[in-house]
Amino acid sequence: MWRSLASNMLTFLIVALFLLVGVVLWGQSQYRAEGPLTDAICLRVDRGSNMGVVSRSLEEQGAVTDSLIFRLGADYTDKTGQLKAGSFLIRPGASMEQIVDQLTRGGASTCGTEIVYRVGVTSTEAQVRELDPATDKFVERAAFDPTVDEAPEAYVEKRSMADTRYRISLAEGVTSWQVVEALKAIDALTGEVAEIPAEGTLAPDSYEIVAGAERSAILARMQELQTLRINAVWESRPEGISLASPEEMLILASIIEKETGVPEERGQVASVFINRLKQGMRLQTDPTVIYGITKGQGVLGRGLRQSELRGQTPWNTYVIDGLPPTPIANPGLASLEAAVAPDETDFVFFVADGTGGHAFATTLEEHNRNVAKWREIEANQSNN
Structure with a gap:
């Protein structure tokens, strides 16, 4: 009897074990x-x-x-x-x-809400965006200028949520003063800025930040990235370029950045300035005149006067020879690369062509025709 009971118990245990293993394997597969x-x-x-x-x-x-x-x-x-x-x-x-x-x-959240602070050449904008899981695209919920506007309710609500992500997007061509003023207006950041970083030393890019980050630490990140870019581009420069130092490369890159918003034109614009430097011609570029007036503190907001084109400032390339003493903005990587590797052209002139780009010329006669076309476009635009 005991043998039979023991045998049955053993059989039961074996069956139970197999069932348990089966359940575990099934659970693992699920x-x-x-x-x-x-x-x-x-x-x-x-x-x-x-x-x-x-x-x-x-x-x-x-x-x-x-x-x-x-x-x-x-x-x-x-x-x-x-x-x-x-x-x-x-x-x-x-x-x-x-x-x-x-x-x-761990790591950053992969959906939900993000607040993006876009520091642009003409304005700063805070955007509240939410990822739509169905489309995997962000949808804008609110936008305002934190330097002048009161924060909307949607922004205040999302700022109070622990899982909201933050990002600062720095546009190419912003000045260091503009960056510092924007950071001061971002309430997600803390701390004071002791001094405005030197012009050209901040890298335009997108920076993930955390609420409560120090403004000085964000600026240090921007400076570190720009230093890495400057060194890398200068080290990879081709032989025989006419620029004598990384500082000259940075100055020229900042002028290129302010002269064109068309990526495909950077190499051509760079070639004009390099050709002018080689021929001993003055650069005669309006953005340098504007910088001499504003010192990078805000936007001029009007056209240049003839008296300003003749005005004596260290940055006015209509009256000084060669490059100005400092950059006039913070250039992006593409403009740094264009400064040391311009297109091979004979261009020494360019003017706006009415499409957002420029018309380039090798002779003054050709340039004057392009200027006449642009004046005609300006006149038609003002009449409409």
């Missing part, structure tokens, strides 16, 4: 299998939340088939305690394993 989600969702994980709350939210939104398997899988892989707060873009078909990895890996 944990790693493609998920049921058909449309992307943005999952928000609040600070202090736990894997149980998250698993139920995922099940309610149709991202996982079984919240229990999700929690057990997270426990089994020792990731339950690594849950991060933030907003996470869960893509269609994501497995439970992939979702757990995404929620515990």
